[in-house]
Amino acid sequence: MGCISSKKRRIRSMSTFVLSRIDELRILPSTFVKINNQAFSNVYQSGRTLGKGAFGEVRFCTHKKTSARRAVKIFKKSDFFEENYMQRLLGEIEILKFLDHPNIIRAYEFFEDSEEFYIVMEHCRGGELFEALVKWKRFKESDAAMIMKQLFSCLSYMHSKNIAHRDLKLENILFDEKSEGLGIKLIDFGAAGYFSKNQELTGSFGTPYYIAPEVLVGGYTEKCDLWSAGVIMYILLTGKPPFDGTTEEEILNSIKQMKYNSNSTEAFQKLSEEAKDLINRLLTPEKDRINARDALEHDWIKNNFSEPPTADDIMRTSWGNLSGFKTGNKIKEAIITFIITQLASSQDIKSARETFKKLDENGDGKLSRGELEKGFKMLNGYTPELLDRIMKEVNTDKNGCIGYTDFLKAATDMKKLATATNLQNTFDAFDKDGSGKISADELKWALQGENIEDLDIWNELIYQVDQNGDGEIDLKEFCDIVSRHF
Template sequence: MGCTSSKKRRIRSMSTFMLNQINELKILPSTFIKINDQPFTKVYQSGRTLGKGAFGEVRFCIHKKTAHRRAVKIFKKSKFSENNSLQKLFEEIEILKLLDHPNIIRAYEFFEDSEDFYIVMEHCKGGELFDAIVRRKCFKEHEAALIMRQLFSCLAYLHSKKIAHRDLKPENILLDDKSDCWGIKLIDFGAATHYENGQFLHGSLGTPYYIAPEVLADCYTEKCDLWSAGVIMYILLTGKPPFDGTTEVEILNHIKEEKYNSESTTSFKALSREAKDLIKHLLVPEKERISASDALEHDWIKNNFQEPPTSDEVIKASLSNLLGFKNENKIKDAIITFIVTQLASSQDLREAREIFRKLDQNGDGKLSREELENGFENLDGFSPEILDQIMDEVDTDNNGYIDYTEFLKAATDIRKFTSVANLQNAFDAFDKDGSGKISAEELKYVLKDENSEDIEMWNELIKQVDQNGDGEIDLKEFSDLLSKHF
């Protein structure tokens, strides 16, 4: 009782300026995606090679402390002969930090040493979609629609953020599991770039078979991604590329002509009218090409896309968790964000991820108030009035939507991830000097940077958690704060 009253007195006596500073502090997934100043080999055990490229390779790795299985993209500095190449790497890192979507690969942290740059990311045990195509030859329409709906969702999300991927191909799409197409991950943002409305992009980037004709002319927009998506859809359904040839020059010439193999191909003839129509709206001149949002509304996607079954009890539990979520303390929010984005595995979050995608009716990678209402309206005890409460508490960045990680933080039963080991690992991430206490300076470094706001705000945040009054947060105080979540 005394602690609660004391905390209320502190909040009442806090200046408006201080309150505004605290309220403006945003805890985002990118908050914890930083350069780790330790050597990569001290933190990770490197394993087998998963792939190779012009600038380096991708390897399987295991986090030594947590035993988490991850992948690391290693760039050889010696390969960067021009400043432009190095700048593209930094742009890729910044783009990865911005992305928060269930079907886009999550980055965890970065490393640098005298020879290499490292980007540590999710590991997807299902391998590349390309390998699945080789194994299966072609997919049934409902299976292809499942993959394409997720891919269009990625593109709608990226394009809403004014990011063009520019290198879509089956090799850059991973599967969570070999036997399950529900759970693709879009990877490799090395060619991705920001753009402005009406801006034309330049640079002949991409891969033969998948490259759009306007890219070959070196003047194009983000809709080059929709052409590549159309090629992927064609290959999924027929097992063959729409623009073929015996040489790369011949393939590119066919692409420039914009005439794909259609009625002359037996496998294409067998496709439904809706499938042919969607392909026809993708593999067309750029001005006639539909957007990713339009593709998500196409009849072929709507008629063939099947949600995985989710019980009412699971959905009710998610709603209950959303209602119980309180965004009342920035440090608690930071701890939960760290656990969900850095410690919970893809399998751990699978149930919540599926509910998010079920609620995301337009596939744009975020939840509107209307989508929440449509998703929960048939549940007992639901009323439109409680949506205001959910939006106020869960939309922590106040952008008017519930983003993917915001949903995971609020809809997941966080108790599943608060083992002694996870709490210790989370605490250690904040306790940078390993002293067993989190200081205001450490909190400032982890949640912002060493050159950010005046230390007084961080001292105030420490006071809200500091039970013994020593000006720092110990493991017990850290754990007790999270226990109040339940």
């Protein structure tokens, strides 16, 4: 780590306008999810094929510099015969950048060359939910409830952001790890779209067996996702689809009639009354269909779902990290965000992730002050005043709740993650031209992309940490930003 230079710092005053603009600067999970202008093969070593679809394939890949294990979704441009396919791809990229939830796949970066597009994402080692169902035939209600609560949480979070998935199916749900509970990740946002309360969604998206009846006939709302969730729940519990047919046309006609197999399936008859009731509330006309938030509150979820116990020492550790967290300056905040979102492994954030899920009692993918208080108020050192400070320090969006990545940044032990290697890799990502120093232009590029902003803002940020007065940040100064604030 660097140390503060003994060289006398110059004294200057900065306008209130610039200082207020710095205060308004938001370092978000999406800040570092960008198009990488290098060739994909220069950055990643491509590995085995994990899956194939109509417009590309998913392969395992390894980041050459950091050895991070990831997955890459590859699209061949030659397969885009219609313009709307390109629009869907660009839409998927924008939506993936925007989403921040423990059960939604995280995107890292994107590449493009003359022949292909690449979306680099988390690698989920547990395989598809579909594969697990083939192996186990069907799930017991407690296991199905654990999966469905996570799926409803994804939908509650997405719908609160005015995003509908529109292609929920077993194949688009992965298990995070091979043998670590039933943690899921929702993937494939190629059909996802934004909606508004005043305008219905349009377009025929989805997969036979899962598609909602209203999608087949015209305009629809985000509740199409709840229908698909109902189909998934039915299949998990019975091992069979709810709508019969020997051809796709027969299946779709059965869906339009909204009469699922409730009597002819023995497995369905053996289900609890609560499970049957929730399925009824999902596989019903759109106007009567339950929403995701209410599904999370349904008796079947509450009575069958049991959050895996989070060890007391994990809760205490997370509370201790939260209690000691201080935002500091914007560059320090950016460094921490980069390490958490781009370099940290699943194991690195495991304790904080488990704590977040434990605290998120209503499953909406964010933490309210009440949820934090309920989870931490019995721990040593808790005071309402300290909790107020944590809410102020950690809540990047200033929306009254703490998001997933913001919580990880504050609840993870960054002293362990701010290694020399991670700091060097973060510095290199900011140092766009590889000169060994970060200029105001490079800082603007790293934190704001190509947007034009008054360079006074970025010069002031550099001035706050520039120890030798050369107007740039070298590696020692960069490392010292972190060491001085822990």
